[in-house]
Amino acid sequence: MRWWKVILLILLLVVCREIPGQARNDVEQTGHDVDVAEILFGHTSDGYGWHITTWKGHHVTIPLPCIVHSSTGWHVFMSSELEHGHEYEGLFIAEEGRYEDKIVERGADGELIRPFDISITKNVASLMIIGVLLVLIILGTARWYRRHDATEAAPGGLTGLMEMMIMMVNDEIIKPSVGEKEYRKYAPYLLTAFFFIFLCNLLGLVPFFPGGANVTGNIAVTLVLAMFTFFAINLFGSKHYWKEILWPDVPLFLKFPIPIMQTIELFGVISKPFSLMVRLFANIMAGHMMVLGLVSVIFVTVKLGPVINGSMTVIAMLFGLVINALELLVAFIQAYVFTMLSAVFIGMSRQEEH
Numbered sequence: 001m002r003w004w005k006v007i008l009l010i011l012l013l014v015v016c017r018e019i020p021g022q023a024r025n026d027v028e029q030t031g032h033d034v035d036v037a038e039i040l041f042g043h044t045s046d047g048y049g050w051h052i053t054t055w056k057g058h059h060v061t062i063p064l065p066c067i068v069h070s071s072t073g074w075h076v077f078m079s080s081e082l083e084h085g086h087e088y089e090g091l092f093i094a095e096e097g098r099y100e101d102k103i104v105e106r107g108a109d110g111e112l113i114r115p116f117d118i119s120i121t122k123n124v125a126s127l128m129i130i131g132v133l134l135v136l137i138i139l140g141t142a143r144w145y146r147r148h149d150a151t152e153a154a155p156g157g158l159t160g161l162m163e164m165m166i167m168m169v170n171d172e173i174i175k176p177s178v179g180e181k182e183y184r185k186y187a188p189y190l191l192t193a194f195f196f197i198f199l200c201n202l203l204g205l206v207p208f209f210p211g212g213a214n215v216t217g218n219i220a221v222t223l224v225l226a227m228f229t230f231f232a233i234n235l236f237g238s239k240h241y242w243k244e245i246l247w248p249d250v251p252l253f254l255k256f257p258i259p260i261m262q263t264i265e266l267f268g269v270i271s272k273p274f275s276l277m278v279r280l281f282a283n284i285m286a287g288h289m290m291v292l293g294l295v296s297v298i299f300v301t302v303k304l305g306p307v308i309n310g311s312m313t314v315i316a317m318l319f320g321l322v323i324n325a326l327e328l329l330v331a332f333i334q335a336y337v338f339t340m341l342s343a344v345f346i347g348m349s350r351q352e353e354h
Contacts, residue, residue, distance in 0.1 A: 126213035201331030
């Protein structure tokens with residue numbers, strides 16, 4: 001099978017995976033209208049279980065560990081205990097309101113209380129899986145170089161691909177942006193960030209376990225990634241970097257007694273990680289939303305007749321394939337852009353006074 005056939009098969013599986021089984025069951029058997037908002041946000045949100053598929057009206061879900069500290073102490077159990085609205089040791093999942101889809105308990109006054117929750121949710125489990133995969137890939141690449149002389153034999157397969165991508169990121173992004181003298185200090189972090197984001201984006205497009213989690217489409221994940229860059233910029237910034245922020249070379253009236261320029265510069269310090277966080281989150285989330293929105297058209301048009309529904313189904317599937325092909329490109333571009341901007345910001349913080 002040629003490579004393009006493999007990619008086409010994967011894209012078809014991705015689109016088919018996005019077809020909500022429960023929505024199809026509702027339309028065909030009950031005639032209920034499809035809740036598009038529920039489809040969009042339900043498939044992109046986090047969860048206590050890993051939903052695989054819907055078979056004959058029943059959800060097939062991998063239960064995950066729930067770790068909660070409530071008013072009655074610590075509770076450790078599997079998420080299957082709370083399925084179908086069940087309650088376990090006074091804990092249950094809220095169906096609406098402020099804590100919708102979160103584990104809560106009911107207080108003495110009847111109000112819902114959110115306990116301390118460190119459960120292994122779908123996104124957390126996906127982060128663990130991606131971390132293990134990344135370590136295995138890097139160690140496998142390093143193992144090849146320990147056993148071979150790179151000057152005599154060229155690596156192939158995954159090792160060759162990793163060498164090409166590592167050299168590209170290191171030589172075309174990190175070294176020019178950070179500088180010849182400093183780039184080696186930051187290359188491990190920046191390379192790790194690139195491959196972590198790239199792997200998260202790719203697995204988010206895979207239609208079967210352990211893929212399908214919306215990791216980089218979760219703003220909490222992108223916030224943590226942006227904070228790592230924020231600390232790399234500001235904890236290791238040079239004296240000249242901080243001088244330009246706290247006492248820039250501008251006329252005195254712009255920085256004393258009213259610190260106008262200092263305020264502007266501090267906003268710039270905050271805006272850098274904010275832009276990294278929002279850019280990655282928004283682009284990945286938008287891609288998932290577009291695919292889900294197109295697939296929802298199939299079910300929204302069911303009641304309009306077989307001709308319209310059949311036509312819209314073909315159009316939605318074709319557009320879904322095109323967007324998923326673009327998402328493969330976006331998966332790489334967003335990892336590239338995040339790494340490039342992080343390297344540029346770090347390089348700016350390491351510049352010396354001329």
